[in-house]
Amino acid sequence: MHGLGNDFIVLDARTAPLPPLTPAVVRALADRRTGIGCDQLVLLEPDDTHAFRMRIFNRDGSEVGACGNAARAVALLHGAPVTIATGGGPITLTPEAGGAAVDMGTPRFDxxxxxxxxxxxxxxxxxxxxxxxxxxxxxxxxxxxxxxxxxxxxxxxxxxxxxxxxxxxxxxxxxxxxxxxxxxxxxxxxxxxxxxxxxxxxxxxxxxxxxxxxxxxxxxxxxxxxxxxxxxxxxxxxxxxxxxxxxAAESFRGQFRWQDYAAPTGAHT
Incomplete structure (x- = not known):
């Protein structure tokens, strides 16, 4: 999926868990030459207090708390208004024609x-x-x-x-x-x-x-x-x-074998 060309791999683990998502696996999947390719990888998981949790990983494997473009993509994927958990706090997603509105919460300046x-x-x-x-x-x-x-x-x-x-x-x-x-x-x-x-x-x-x-x-x-x-x-x-x-938009859906990325070699290390 992508929001204005900021592109994401979205993995939906809300109903079925996935194997461990390590920084090395993220880097391997995000590689545009030998993987799928993305700016960020988005993982959707169950959450105890909200409808689900959105986790965001940069292509270098680091995890971050928020991503506005990814939030709009997830709103489109979910297809209904929803409040979800993120590392930066809860946000509310509302699908709209061709995209979404996202309540990103209150900015902090301290x-x-x-x-x-x-x-x-x-x-x-x-x-x-x-x-x-x-x-x-x-x-x-x-x-x-x-x-x-x-x-x-x-x-x-x-x-x-x-x-x-x-x-x-x-x-x-x-x-x-x-x-x-x-x-x-x-x-x-x-x-x-x-x-x-x-x-x-x-x-x-x-x-x-x-x-x-x-x-x-x-x-x-x-x-x-x-x-x-x-x-x-x-x-x-x-x-x-x-x-x-x-x-926001969906680019394509596909499948991959987790083991091909779980033990990366060469450029993935």
Whole structure:
């Protein structure tokens, strides 16, 4: 499945358990040359307090708490309104024509909730990397920093993204968003995703960037966020939950033999 070209392998273990999903198995499945290929792998499992749980693994094998594009894909797959558990907290999914609306919960701004390695003002952090400076830090189920620049497309994010992601300031690494104003209440956004790199779209990145723009007075809700893969619409009011609207699609269904990926060799190790 995919949301704006941000693509996922979705494994449904809600009614039948799967063998252990190790980081090595995730990397093997996510490999675009020798596996199935994806930006993230999504695992659906039973949950004691919600309809089910959605777990998200980046293609490097690391597990993360939230993924907005994956949430819309899962809403489409489930086919009915539902509240589910994620590592970043419960979210509510509502299928819509061609996609879904997702209540992503309330953003967090405290430095310890991002988390940062030490206390800083997260509204405009007094830090910078090669021309990118003073980002806002936000946690929307996973950590983000948002930079506003004149021309987001001109920023060498493939170079700066990994540098910022792995900076010691971010003990759990961080997603890097570079945004510019594209019109009234309209942002153009590029995202370096923690553990995945440059992707065609990032739902939590769009949420974080829209919230940052609203807090800074650069835009008013709702905000249209244009990513390389297409547009999302983000609604948010101070103190409330983030509501994301956007498309999702199923690409194909298939089968694979678990043992082919459970003991990866060569490029999978």
């Amino acid at each position: 430095w310890a909730a991002i988390p940062l390695a030490y206390p800083l003002d997260t509204f405009a952090m007094p830090v910078g990397w090669d021309g990118l400076a003073a980002p806002m830090a936000i946690n929307v189920g996973n950590p983000h920093v948002v930079f506003f620049v004149d021309d987001a497309a001109a920023v060498p994010l493939a170079t700066l993204g990994p540098m910022i992601e792995h900076d010691p300031l971010f003990p759990e690494r961080v997603n890097v968003n570079v945004a510019s104003l594209a019109g009234k209440d309209h942002l153009r956004l590029f995202v370096w995703e923690r553990g995945a790199g440059l992707t065609r779209a990032c739902g939590t990145g769009a949420c974080s960037s829209a919230v940052a723009a609203i807090r800074k007075g650069l835009a008013a809700s709702p905000v249209r966020v244009s990513l390389p893969g297409g547009d999302l619409v983000i609604t948010w009011q101070e103190g409330g939950s983030i509501l994301m609207h956007g498309p």
